[in-house]
Amino acid sequence: xxxxxxxxxxxxxxxxxxxxxxxxxxxxxxxxxxxxxxxxxxxxxxxxxxxxxxxxxxxxxxxxxxxxxxxxxxxxxxxxxxxxxxxxxxxxxxxxxxxxxxxxxxxxxxxxxxxxxxxxxxxxxxxxxxxxxxxxxxxxxxxxxxxxxxxxxxxxxxxxxxxxxxxxxxxxxxxxxxxxxxxxxxxxxxxxxxxxxxxxxxxxxxxxxxxxxxxxxxxxxxxxxxxxxxxxxxxxxxxxxxxxxxxxxxxxxxxxxxxxxxxxxxxxxxxxxxxxxxxxxxxxxxxxxxxxxxxxxxxxxxxxxxxxxxxxxxxxxxxxxxxxxxxxxxxxxxxxxxxxxxxxxxxxxxxxxxxxxxxxxxxxxxxxxxxxxxxxxxxxxxxxxxxxxxxxxxxxxxxxxxxxxxxxxxxxxxxxxxxxxxxxxxxxxxxxxxxxxxxxxxxxxxxxxxxxxxxxxxxxxxxxxxxxxxxxxxxxxxxxxxxxxxxxxx
Numbered sequence: 370x371x372x373x374x375x376x377x378x379x380x381x382x383x384x385x386x387x388x389x390x391x392x393x394x395x396x397x398x399x400x401x402x403x404x405x406x407x408x409x410x411x412x413x414x415x416x417x418x419x420x421x422x423x424x425x426x427x428x429x430x431x432x433x434x435x436x437x438x439x440x441x442x443x444x445x446x447x448x449x450x451x452x453x454x455x456x457x458x459x460x461x462x463x464x465x466x467x468x469x470x471x472x473x474x475x476x477x478x479x480x481x482x483x484x485x486x487x488x489x490x491x492x493x494x495x496x497x498x499x500x501x502x503x504x505x506x507x508x509x510x511x512x513x514x515x516x517x518x519x520x521x522x523x524x525x526x527x528x529x530x531x532x533x534x535x536x537x538x539x540x541x542x543x544x545x546x547x548x549x550x551x552x553x554x555x556x557x558x559x560x561x562x563x564x565x566x567x568x569x570x571x572x573x574x575x576x577x578x579x580x581x582x583x584x585x586x587x588x589x590x591x592x593x594x595x596x597x598x599x600x601x602x603x604x605x606x607x608x609x610x611x612x613x614x615x616x617x618x619x620x621x622x623x624x625x626x627x628x629x630x631x632x633x634x635x636x637x638x639x640x641x642x643x644x645x646x647x648x649x650x651x652x653x654x655x656x657x658x659x660x661x662x663x664x665x666x667x668x669x670x671x672x673x674x675x676x677x678x679x680x681x682x683x684x685x686x687x688x689x690x691x692x693x694x695x696x697x698x699x700x701x702x703x704x705x706x707x708x709x710x711x712x713x714x715x716x717x718x719x720x721x722x723x724x725x726x727x728x729x730x731x732x733x734x735x736x737x738x739x740x741x742x743x744x745x746x747x748x749x750x751x752x753x754x755x756x757x758x759x760x761x762x763x764x765x766x767x768x769x770x771x772x773x774x775x776x777x778x779x780x781x782x783x784x785x786x787x788x789x790x791x792x793x794x795x796x797x798x799x800x801x802x803x804x805x806x807x808x809x810x811x812x813x814x815x816x817x818x819x820x821x822x823x824x825x826x827x828x829x830x831x832x833x834x835x836x837x838x839x840x841x842x843x844x845x846x847x848x849x850x851x852x853x854x855x856x857x858x859x
Contacts, residue, residue: 404598408542409554411600414494414525416593418546419465419478419501419515422488466545466593467491467515468602469526470629474519476501477629478592479607480511489515492551497522505632509575509640509748510624511607513592514632527594530601532621535559535580543584543606543617545593557584557615564618565710567608575748576717578710579618580604586617595619641719642745643727644685645692646752647676647709668695669733675699676712678729683754690740692729699735700728716742749788757824757858758834758850759793760786760800762817775841781805784817786838798850800838807845808837821858830856 465482469475476491483489489501499522501515539559546553561581582595586606595604604619631638648656650673654664661673675697681688692698698706702725706712719725721744729736745751753761767780786804789796806820807813810827814820828834831854839845 405542405556408596408598408600409544412527412542412544412594412596413554414523415469415527416494416544417467417469417476418492418551419467419476419482419592420490420492421464421483421486423485464546464589465591466589466606468592468594469524470514470633471526472519472524474517474522474524475504475629475633476515476517477605477625478513478515479605480506480508480513482592483513483515484508491515491517493522495523505636505638507628507632507638509638509745510620510628511574512605512620512625512628512632514629528599528601529622529626530597530599530603532580532603532623535562535603537562540598541580541582541584541603542596542598543582543586543590543593544596545586545590545606550589553587553590555585557582560616567618575713576624578621578714579607580621582617582619583615584617585615590617639721640717640745641721641723642686642743642751643692643712643716643740644682644687644743644751645676645678645698646680646682647698647712648679649673649708650675650677650697653677653679668697670697670730674705674707675730676706676709682751685751685754686740686743690727690738692727692738692740693731696729696731696736698727698729700726702726717745749790753787756790756793757795757821758828758852758856759790759795761788761790763787765805777841781807781839781841782815782817784820794850794853798836798848800836800848800850801840803840804838805841806836806838808835810834825858828852828856828858830854 465478467476467478467482470477483503484506486503489503490498491501492498499517501517504514504516506513537559541557541559543555543557544553559580560583564579564581565577567577567579580595580603582604584595586593586609590606591608593606594602595606597603603622605622605625606617606619608618610616628638650664650670651661654661656679657664659667664670665673678687678692678694678696678698681692681694698712700706701712701715704715706715716725719742721742723742725740725742727738727740729738749761750756753763762784765780765783765785767775767777772778772780782805784805786795786800786802786806788802789800807815809820809823812819812823812827814823830852832852834850834852836848836850837845838848
């Protein structure tokens with residue numbers, strides 16, 4: 370009995386001590402909570418919900434479904450993929466988030482939120498709805514600026530932080546319209562920096578080096594701010610790992626500081642361009658299925674530094690300067706290049722038309738070349754060269770097993786349509802990616818050289834040109850392309 374009494378006294382004392390400790394901590398916890406509430410209150414007026422209407426259905430990509438999902442592309446209820454013709458009138462195609470960049474009504478968001486928009490409406494924190502228009506777009510960085518008329522609006526611009534001085538473990542706050550829930554706030558940390566090589570579904574996105582965060586972000590947060598505990602924006606939320614727990618990414622705000630003013634002033638961004646497809650040495654070794662050590666020894670490289678040229682764009686700046694496939698770019702203007710990301714970031718900031726000294730490693734020795742920096746022409750043109758009537762082409766090289774499966778003795782051509790310029794004559798006429806052109810103006814063609822020769826002979830500015838095209842698994846079809854008045858084939 371005495372033992373039980375003593376035990377009860379110990380328990381009472383322990384509980385009492387615990388209660389005192391909790392009471393002592395309560396003011397600190399309350400202060401901590403109050404600070405976060407105040408932080409949310411200070412940022413929220415600067416954040417807006419963006420609704421977009423478009424008569425075109427958003428494109429869907431298998432990789433998006435399997436691994437990554439960009440925010441803000443909800444599928445309309447009751448209509449499965451492939452039934453876009455049932456929506457002839459503008460309808461919601463995206464919902465995302467943005468934030469006021471300045472007091473003049475300029476709003477920063479992601480390009481994929483507003484791309485192709487025919488009507489944009491923003492919902493402000495106080496419930497005000499106003500129309501907005503696109504001012505500038507940068508697909509390469511997935512950034513866009515839209516604008517509202519600031520008259521009669523109470524606009525609170527965000528405070529911009531410094532993303533170059535971030536550290537893993539710092540607090541991070543995400544605000545946005547998570548799955549349409551306006552003004553949702555979530556807290557977490559910066560869980561990684563400089564994230565690269567993410568297999569995102571947008572083929573035009575060139576620049577990553579993202580901030581990784583475990584602050585909960587969902588579809589609809591796209592374009593919204595990622596903030597620090599000072600209430601400063603340190604990033605723009607851009608993507609999440611689908612089917613993962615709290616792995617999201619944001620564009621560093623210092624990139625936005627550079628790009629947004631250009632979009633406001635010019636509607637786009639001018640970037641330097643070399644005209645090469647590049648991988649790191651490890652990637653090149655992987656492609657050739659050898660170890661990095663064997664690749665370095667076999668190619669007589671000094672080390673694994675530099676950007677390996679896997680392909681040179683036809684007619685691009687590098688081709689004109691004499692850079693060839695299998696060169697390794699080591700320096701530009703005496704600036705050492707460790708990997709492809711460093712090369713892209715350095716060249717991007719060079720003014721088109723300037724002459725750069727490019728040092729490449731070729732066949733066991735250094736070669737110095739003068740290269741006139743070009744203007745980045747867009748992702749497709751950078752990869753495939755110039756377009757013809759809005760069509761970009763790539764080489765076709767079908768393996769024997771594919772030919773057998775398609776019951777073909779030989780492939781029908783040595784090239785195919787890989788991409789199209791939006792609004793171009795070819796796209797308007799109904800040309801599609803993976804089309805193979807087999808006839809131009811009633812002339813049969815089986816190679817790109819024959820296509821260009823036939824185009825030169827039969828394409829008349831202002832007139833209609835008949836093409837016969839096919840997909841590998843379909844019957845040929847006719848396409849009528851209107852040749853522009855200013856069309857010139859060099």
